[in-house]
Amino acid sequence: MNTVSVAVLGVLLLTVGTLALIIRPRRASTVDFYLAGQRVGVVTNACAICGDYFSAASFLGVAAAVYVSGLDGVWYATGFAAGFVPVLLFVAAPLRRFGEFSIPDFLARRLRSEHVRLVAVVVVQLIILSYLVPQAVGSGITWELLVDRSIAGLSPYATGVLLSTTLITVLVTLGGMRGTTWTQAVQFLLLLSAFVWLAIVLLGSGFNYPDAVAELSREPLTNPEHSDGGWELTTEANRLQEDQPTIFGLPGGRYGHLGQFALIMTLVMGTAGLPHIMNRYFTSPTGTAARMTTVWVLGLAGLFYTLAVLLGTAARALISEAAAEEPWLSELTIDGVLRIPEHALLVLGRLHGDEAGLGFIATGALIAVLSTIAGLLLAAAASWGHDVYERHINPGATQRQAVWAGRSAVLVVALLSAVLALGLRPDSMTALFPSVVATMVTWAFALAGSALTPVFVLAIWWRRTTAAGAVAGMVTGAVAAMLLFGTGTVIGGRGMSEMMLTPTIVAAPLAAVVTVLVSRWTRTPADLDRLWVQLHGTAADRRAERLARLTVAGPGVLGRRGQGRR
Template structure:
């Protein structure tokens, strides 16, 4: 590792630690302060933090890697990731914040007035968190492997990167809570955006043209690395050789639809992203924040697509360089997720690699931090303070949440170390983006239907929500397991749906909620809960005053 690399990582670690310590000094041992930053996060800060939370390794390394590996078909990831905030803006953000809860399971439990709903939601949330954490840790291992190339304490460079990232971020979250995580995420997103803008500016200053690059990359049939050789990629729409600039390099029509539906539906069920809306000052601020998120995330993904295309052309043109020859087979990268890292070195030498690597770590640290905080909230608040020990003090809930952070960090690191990215590349051309899609599938199948129907259908009942959450989770997990066992077949629509199952699991979950709720004779939503989600400001103030009066009479 060069002096530049060391300096970049040292500065990055120092800033993150200082921010967390400052946040710790301003954080009280209360659930609202530790888990929600006191509900005083400003609109712009929250938008930056949401982007930092959302733009994970799958976004920073994965989207560029998917475009590098699959050309036009890789853009579906960027489209789905960005479009996922449209339903959040239209249907979720404001009502979610107005109810005034602490976490996604807490929101569902209060809406349906049910401990069983809370349990089902907590289990689903923890599954989503773990399945989302693992690819982030994999990305940190790949980045460390390329940047540092050395292990610690007998570990491989890949395993060392995983351990360092999970332990470091776990410590940051334990110290700083939501306040420290918010500031870190907002700063890290600003750094991410600056890096992709900087790389794009270097390209344009060198005369880069996106249309010309697509044309150049499409001149020859698309090839991928399998083992130590190149194999041709078949177009799933025409059966001919795939081209970089033509659709069908990876997905057929059903596969494209399944991927987009999974990504769009999954966003509203991601606990680490939705929990950020509880930190907004008001429901209106939550909705306005989402508008900012759409603009910022859309700009980021557009530039990521451009950079992935540039990497495809530039790597092939300079593959004879010794350092690059080790990472390629006949001009094609062995691991597509290296595309952005390699592009940084091609454009700006070793300092460029160091800067892009620091940005990659920032992306992973932001998302890992958000995921660990979501795990802390669901365990500390929902499990300990609401299920196991309802009489527990806020301090006990915070301590339990901090303990959950450490446990989940270790579990994610163990699972990620067992993953072998280079062996998976032959099966999944963009490993990190593909693995994150599985987390979106779980979230979109188990949680999103309950969230949407809970917000917009008054007659949805607790039994219906429990049945829908479990049904969606079981179908999604079962489909993913079957899909992984039989292996992906791009030409088979069923295989594509099994690996992005929200297209079938989410509708079944929603229908289950509706049918069971219709058959259920139990109560539906409480009037005051509905008023808090959908009433005018005057209605909500009247309801709050009524509750204060009732408590005073007691």
């Protein structure tokens, strides 16, 4: 296994490294480095967004959540896929029409405030770190099962974390947004092909999804739990009916009524506040292109998560049957049930494709990690390099200095995320969460949906939003989300504690109310009408508005602008 695995990994490293060198811009401007020149096509951008969004939480985590908790794991797939509906309806087109480099940049110009920019930068960095760490954890888990070899005395898990982080940091630093866009688009197609291949193999071998769910639902759901005496299988407590066991095909495996609703709303609302996803809309050439990109993303997400649910169910049904016949599974399972749910697709790949199948699925998992890390690092670079360095530290920076500031930010953020991931032990957290990777990513969604999304949507659709209101709303949402999450982690249990672990349904309305109340008592930007035309006006409206400004400014300004164009 190790020989094939190392060969597959070597091909992956060579491919990604070659792409980085081929598409590297020779003299990148900030628009090239952060936004790929704002010339990315609809289908290409849709595939790149999917590569950005379908992270380790999607590729490994959703199937793992279904594997370990049945129907309750499907809520992850539902929330992740539905998150682009609000983006399509409320965000994509106005965001691109207004145009900027990042979410902090958009809010700062829309509300005419540098205080808003700095607060947004802090929130964005917290979200990025919360999202980066589980990607690194996913890479460590995959390397541990795929290669199980260490470098320089490190554990296999730590080796996977450091190698994946180093590789993608080099790629992003060299290629910027243009290089990363094409790489992510190709990586998404590889991710999807891995899912499609495994689904075709399973269905061709006679696997039937409805029959599998019915068979799995005949017995109570059990999962391994680690204690001082070692691993043992325990029956999952039913969160909806305490006197009943948990059944694979029925809700209640991990969440009660409130927990299910809170989880889905956290994922749906959090998508619109994810910096690495929203920044991609600035790369579209027009608002219409941004909207059509989202339509494509919705279709691709629906296909991807449908396959993830199918494969998670297949893993639960087939791995337990194979455990008695495959000696190598004894190291990964307890009485036929995987100790680490994120191994589900990897084991399924080996069962149906031998070493090559394992290598193919593991390569997809590593690609998912690398692609998402790339998008997150670029978002971090835009936030630090453009919003902090160019705007505050060195306002007179040259294009070269600004790009190098972004590249330096990539290195620092990547190092910090790797250090945090190395401090985690995924096997010790498996008993607490249906999927460690998916759950950790959910924390990032909760912070984004609580602190950024309410302010973001209000700034786009409510004229009276002010800078003071936005600052108050972001701080309120972030603090409320972190306090609720910390409290829920400490008290544990059911009901309210489940909601506290996915606190967006409380923190987001609170942030919105605070934003509205403070905005009512403070002043809107003086040029609000012009800003509103940029957000929501037609192309003709925006041309008329620019012409009116130039006319008022006088012929001298017109002449100077004409010279500048020449």
